Amino acid sequence: MAGTDRYTIVLELNVNGEMRRAAARPADLLLDVLRDSFGLTGAKPGCLNGDCGACTVLVDGWPMKSCLMLAVEAEGKAVTTVEGLKNTAVQREFVDKFAFQCGYCTPGFVMNVYGLAHLRPDADEHTVKDWLQSNICRCTGYEEIRDAVVSVLQRRASSAADAAVAEDATNAADGAVDSPMRKGSAANGSDT
Amino acid sequence: MIPYNFDYYAPATVAEAAALFQRLDAEGKQPLYYSGGTEIITIGRINRIYTEAVIDLKRIPDCRQAAVQSGKLVLGSALTLSELYDSRVFPLLGETGAGVADRTSRNKITFGGNICSKFIYREAVLPLLLTDSEVRIAGPGGARQTPIAEAFDGQLRLGRGEFVVQTVTDESYARMPYVTIKKRKVAAIDYPLVTVAALRTSEGIRIAFSGVCAFPFRSQAVERMLNRRELPLRDRIDQSIALFPAPVISDIKGSAAYRELVLKLVMEQTMRALGGE
Amino acid sequence: MDAHTIRAKGIGCFWKNSSIDPDGSSGAIVSFNQDGSLNLETGVVEIGTGTKTILAQILAERMRMSPDHIHVKFKISTDITPEHWKTVASRGTFLAGRAVLKAADDAIRQLLDIAACVLRADPVDLELGHGYVYARADPSVRIAVKDICYGYKYPNGNSIGGQIIGRGHYIQRRMNYTNPETGEGTPGPEWNVGAQAVEIELDTRDYSYKLLKAISVNDAGKVLNPKAAKGQVMGAMSMGLSFANRETFMFSGEGAIYNASLRDYNVIRYGENPEYVVEFIESPCLDGPYGARALGEHGLIAMPAALAAALSRAAGVQLNRLPLFPETIWRAKMGEPQP
Numbered sequence: 001m002a003g004t005d006r007y008t009i010v011l012e013l014n015v016n017g018e019m020r021r022a023a024a025r026p027a028d029l030l031l032d033v034l035r036d037s038f039g040l041t042g043a044k045p046g047c048l049n050g051d052c053g054a055c056t057v058l059v060d061g062w063p064m065k066s067c068l069m070l071a072v073e074a075e076g077k078a079v080t081t082v083e084g085l086k087n088t089a090v091q092r093e094f095v096d097k098f099a100f101q102c103g104y105c106t107p108g109f110v111m112n113v114y115g116l117a118h119l120r121p122d123a124d125e126h127t128v129k130d131w132l133q134s135n136i137c138r139c140t141g142y143e144e145i146r147d148a149v150v151s152v153l154q155r156r157a158s159s160a161a162d163a164a165v166a167e168d169a170t171n172a173a174d175g176a177v178d179s180p181m182r183k184g185s186a187a188n189g190s191d192t
Numbered sequence: 193m194i195p196y197n198f199d200y201y202a203p204a205t206v207a208e209a210a211a212l213f214q215r216l217d218a219e220g221k222q223p224l225y226y227s228g229g230t231e232i233i234t235i236g237r238i239n240r241i242y243t244e245a246v247i248d249l250k251r252i253p254d255c256r257q258a259a260v261q262s263g264k265l266v267l268g269s270a271l272t273l274s275e276l277y278d279s280r281v282f283p284l285l286g287e288t289g290a291g292v293a294d295r296t297s298r299n300k301i302t303f304g305g306n307i308c309s310k311f312i313y314r315e316a317v318l319p320l321l322l323t324d325s326e327v328r329i330a331g332p333g334g335a336r337q338t339p340i341a342e343a344f345d346g347q348l349r350l351g352r353g354e355f356v357v358q359t360v361t362d363e364s365y366a367r368m369p370y371v372t373i374k375k376r377k378v379a380a381i382d383y384p385l386v387t388v389a390a391l392r393t394s395e396g397i398r399i400a401f402s403g404v405c406a407f408p409f410r411s412q413a414v415e416r417m418l419n420r421r422e423l424p425l426r427d428r429i430d431q432s433i434a435l436f437p438a439p440v441i442s443d444i445k446g447s448a449a450y451r452e453l454v455l456k457l458v459m460e461q462t463m464r465a466l467g468g469e
Numbered sequence: 470m471d472a473h474t475i476r477a478k479g480i481g482c483f484w485k486n487s488s489i490d491p492d493g494s495s496g497a498i499v500s501f502n503q504d505g506s507l508n509l510e511t512g513v514v515e516i517g518t519g520t521k522t523i524l525a526q527i528l529a530e531r532m533r534m535s536p537d538h539i540h541v542k543f544k545i546s547t548d549i550t551p552e553h554w555k556t557v558a559s560r561g562t563f564l565a566g567r568a569v570l571k572a573a574d575d576a577i578r579q580l581l582d583i584a585a586c587v588l589r590a591d592p593v594d595l596e597l598g599h600g601y602v603y604a605r606a607d608p609s610v611r612i613a614v615k616d617i618c619y620g621y622k623y624p625n626g627n628s629i630g631g632q633i634i635g636r637g638h639y640i641q642r643r644m645n646y647t648n649p650e651t652g653e654g655t656p657g658p659e660w661n662v663g664a665q666a667v668e669i670e671l672d673t674r675d676y677s678y679k680l681l682k683a684i685s686v687n688d689a690g691k692v693l694n695p696k697a698a699k700g701q702v703m704g705a706m707s708m709g710l711s712f713a714n715r716e717t718f719m720f721s722g723e724g725a726i727y728n729a730s731l732r733d734y735n736v737i738r739y740g741e742n743p744e745y746v747v748e749f750i751e752s753p754c755l756d757g758p759y760g761a762r763a764l765g766e767h768g769l770i771a772m773p774a775a776l777a778a779a780l781s782r783a784a785g786v787q788l789n790r791l792p793l794f795p796e797t798i799w800r801a802k803m804g805e806p807q808p
């Protein structure tokens with residue numbers, strides 16, 4: 001690309017609780033910086049068009065398609081990729097319920113479900129469907145994924161889940177569950 | 193990857209954003225206001241939009257506002273569709289917006305970006321049309337507040353360098369009975385075959401459409417016809433479609449004939465739900 | 470149901486033979502680590518079907534050990550990994566499974582030979598199991614696999630045997646080309662059958678419909694891994710339904726694709742799937758490993774037919790074209806010829 005040097009900037013991003021720097025273009029996608037500059041290849045390029053959800057990460061705790069975000073937009077925010085989750089309840093349930101085959105969609109689904117379980121632990125079926133329809137899986141029949149989600153939400157609802165939550169909170173990167181609304185942006189009346 | 197370079201600016205005030213636009217425009221940078229950015233990124237990737245500078249509106253507090261000020265609901269253009277849905281400040285808007293794309297994408301897609309979208313749907317504008325909302329617009333020439341009916345004729349008419357800061361809606365509208373229905377070709381996530389949003393006010397039912405014609409609209413003529421309760425509902429619906437401002441579209445989502453069939457059903461369902469038989 | 474809702478069921482049956490090159494073959498290598506654990510190397514590419522897991526189970530069964538002590542090599546190098554014809558055609562378990570059994574038998578024979586020397590017994594009186602080779606009649610006469618898999622060293626330093634490498638391969642028996650005129654021939658060893666059904670709810674106003682329930686009963690020969698088998702079939706059913714109900718490319722007169730992105734090329738998403746019921750019958754395929762038959766792709770095949778049958782019945786019109794968009798059904802109902 002002609003004149004790219006003139007456009008190169010140094011980005012500073014909080015990824016999985018760590019401050020990291022990368023030389024990038026303002027036009028670079030968060031997805032590409034995560035993968036190419038930081039070697040975090042968990043977020044997958046699927047459609048690069050916002051349609052498949054394979055690239056989903058958390059930004060300040062919210063599921064976000066990293067192909068729909070410039071890396072510069074993530075400055076000052078906490079980005080969590082699947083590499084930032086270590087043996088969380090969501091990951092364990094996905095394994096236990098056979099909720100993947102080829103695994104290409106899995107990091108995206110896992111991040112979405114992780115966000116859901118933390119932001120909407122009492123999510124009803126409508127909400128679960130609304131959130132999870134953001135991702136496409138070509139291999140499974142979705143029922144296995146549903147089993148995993150139901151199980152994660154049940155564990156969070158039950159008192160035993162408190163332990164799992166505490167465990168997840170230490171396992172996940174810092175700041176993974178901050179709502180932009182709660183963080184004092186100007187919007188009112190959030191029910192998060 | 194976006195196949196060209198641009199600079200990224202994140203001004204902190206409305207005035208700064210407008211001044212930036214003016215300067216960058218003068219420098220030939222073809223600047224674009226950038227809100228959720230999802231459209232600029234996705235159509236930029238396939239070279240269908242070009243810019244050398246984007247001006248992100250998300251760090252401007254006015255564009256992120258959601259407040260009630262003396263009976264008026266003031267909503268910033270950079271609120272995401274998810275935020276509008278979750279906050280429940282304006283359920284008709286929240287729910288109509290929730291028909292757009294999918295939940296994760298709506299965590300990024302903004303209200304203002306949807307209204308100013310290059311796509312033909314712009315579904316989030318329907319509630320504004322129904323509620324005679326006003327749009328606060330700013331630009332190099334200063335700020336203005338305009339009724340949506342004047343600013344929007346299929347798309348928002350903005351002068352060079354102008355952008356939407358906020359919308360202002362009379363709070364009483366947020367409590368009126370409403371219906372919002374989106375029908376798609378077959379899938380749960382898709383552009384609309386037909387989207388209808390409607391509101392019952394004391395003077396009658398108001399109704400607005402997206403996906404039906406090549407642009408979203410609300411039409412006085414259509415509403416007058418639909419509110420003529422002396423006629424049977426189905427006749428009113430048939431005749432009101434003849435009054436649409438443009439032909440019903442045919443595309444890969446559906447033919448005009450099938451769209452019309454679905455449209456009539458949705459209109460009937462809407463009218464009945466609002467007690468408009 | 471009510472004035473404009475009809476529930477209907479449709480059934481479709483399938484049979485499938487995996488026709489591959491008549492000389493398509495598969496190889497496997499079994500080697501040992503110093504602790505007696507095993508390494509399994511085959512050319513099957515793991516693409517999410519769980520084939521490599523099943524191959525490890527097959528090996529563990531034959532070696533009478535826990536699959537936990539089998540290291541499955543995932544990486545494939547065309548330099549040294551045994552050839553597997555292609556990871557296609559639901560042939561992974563069948564071809565590679567047979568090769569693995571042969572490699573296991575080869576390794577077992579070598580283990581028994583060494584153990585026979587050490588234990589001063591006839592190899593035919595020995596058995597392998599649980600990490601030991603032992604005398605069938607007196608299991609206390611035994612030697613650990615880890616002590617013989619790299620040769621056996623007597624106390625005085627004399628050694629016999631050496632590293633044990635089991636090799637195996639499989640090629641399908643007496644396949645031949647089909648006659649292009651008559652269709653006669655043997656393209657594959659086994660015909661697999663199944664029946665599938667779909668229940669839908671049709672709205673007769675706009676011909677939109679819901680997928681309520683889908684059932685699949687396949688002859689699996691022998692189910693080797695129940696969860697994996699169910700997952701394979703459910704995934705295939707989902708793809709079959711998605712294909713039948715929405716997936717297609719739309720072309721302009723000049724052949725340009727109108728729906729070239731996932732924005733417009735829709736696939737089934739979470740929650741749009743029906744409830745799945747997956748059952749198996751087991752009539753063993755004598756050529757297959759432990760009687761297993763192919764099942765990877767089979768769950769897809771009759772779903773479109775079952776859906777079309779259900780919708781045809783509900784709409785009262787023969788539907789012969791895919792995908793079955795609501796508009797397509799409406800057009801058929803209006804009497805338009807289906808192109």
Ligand SMILES: Cc1cc2nc3c(=O)[nH]c(=O)nc-3n(C[C@H](O)[C@H](O)[C@H](O)COP(=O)(O)OP(=O)(O)OC[C@H]3O[C@@H](n4cnc5c(N)ncnc54)[C@H](O)[C@@H]3O)c2cc1C
Pocket residue numbers: 049050051224225226227228229230231232233234249269291292293294297300301302303304305306307308309310311313314315316350354355356357382383384
């Ligand atoms: C996966 C996906 C699915 C979609 N499905 C639907 C759908 O079902 N229905 C539908 O209606 N749309 C749909 N869209 C389109 C989407 O809603 C629009 O593209 C919308 O514009 C995106 O908002 P944004 O905030 O990201 O816009 P941006 O990319 O920031 O901006 C879009 C355009 O508006 C201009 N703009 C942005 N903000 C302002 C402002 N405040 N004042 C003036 N101009 C401004 C920008 O310069 C740009 O030209 C979909 C998009 C995606 C990614």
Ligand code: FES
Pocket residue numbers: 044045046047048049050051052053054055056065066067068
């Ligand atoms: S790659 Fe981001 S949504 Fe598909």
Ligand code: FES
Pocket residue numbers: 099100101102103104105106136137138139140517
């Ligand atoms: S497991 Fe392969 S796409 Fe979901």
